[in-house]
Structure formats: C-alpha cells, structure tokens
Amino acid sequence: MLASKYQRYGFVYKEPFEPGDRLRCAREIDRSVKGAKEARQELKEARRRVKEVEEETHRKEMMKQIKTSFYKSPVGTRTTKLAGGMFHSQYTAKNNFFSDMKIF
Numbered sequence: 001m002l003a004s005k006y007q008r009y010g011f012v013y014k015e016p017f018e019p020g021d022r023l024r025c026a027r028e029i030d031r032s033v034k035g036a037k038e039a040r041q042e043l044k045e046a047r048r049r050v051k052e053v054e055e056e057t058h059r060k061e062m063m064k065q066i067k068t069s070f071y072k073s074p075v076g077t078r079t080t081k082l083a084g085g086m087f088h089s090q091y092t093a094k095n096n097f098f099s100d101m102k103i104f
Contacts, residue, residue: 003053030037078090 024038030040074094076092076094078092080088080090082088
C-alpha cells in the first residue's frame with residue numbers, strides 16, 4: 001500500500017509492479033484509508049469535466065466565424081484593346097486575397 005501511495009511511474013526501488021499489483025494496491029488503499037475511494041471518484045469526475053470543457057472550447061474556436069472585409073479574387077485580368085474592336089485579356093496574380101479596408 002505504501003509503495004503505490006508514494007511510488008512514481010509504476011516503479012518502486014527500480015523494480016516495476018507485477019501484473020495486477022497496482023489494482024491490488026488500489027483496492028487495499030480503498031479498504032484501509034478512510035475517504036480514499038471518494039477522493040479517487042471525485043478526481044475522476046473532475047478530470048472528466050475538465051476534458052469536456054476543453055473539448056467544448058476547442059469546438060467553439062473551430063466554429064468561430066472569421067471576420068474579414070470584402071473578398072478580392074486572387075486572379076486579376078488585364079484587358080487591352082486590339083484593332084477591329086477585339087479585346088485581349090491576360091490573367092495576372094495578386095499578392096493579397098483580403099482587402100485592408102473595413103466596410104461598415
């Protein structure tokens with residue numbers, strides 16, 4: 001019982017627990033230490049609640065809308081007039097996709 005209470009990483013005096021020793025020690029602590037079972041259950045419940053809150057905040061952040069101003073196309077065109085009323089369009093790339101101006 002003392003070994004499981006004060007051990008770290010499942011090792012006591014550089015020897016690992018045998019299969020089933022940890023469960024046996026936990027049951028022995030529950031039987032002999034007053035309030036240990038309730039404390040373990042409360043800790044388990046608190047960890048579950050913390051995990052739920054973290055998942056919910058992560059979900060909210062993922063679903064949060066991004067506020068931007070109007071969208072600009074990444075591809076622009078240059079049009080030149082040719083003879084006979086013909087026009088020639090040439091595609092050009094733009095550096096930015098969102099404008100710096102804020103429209104209210």
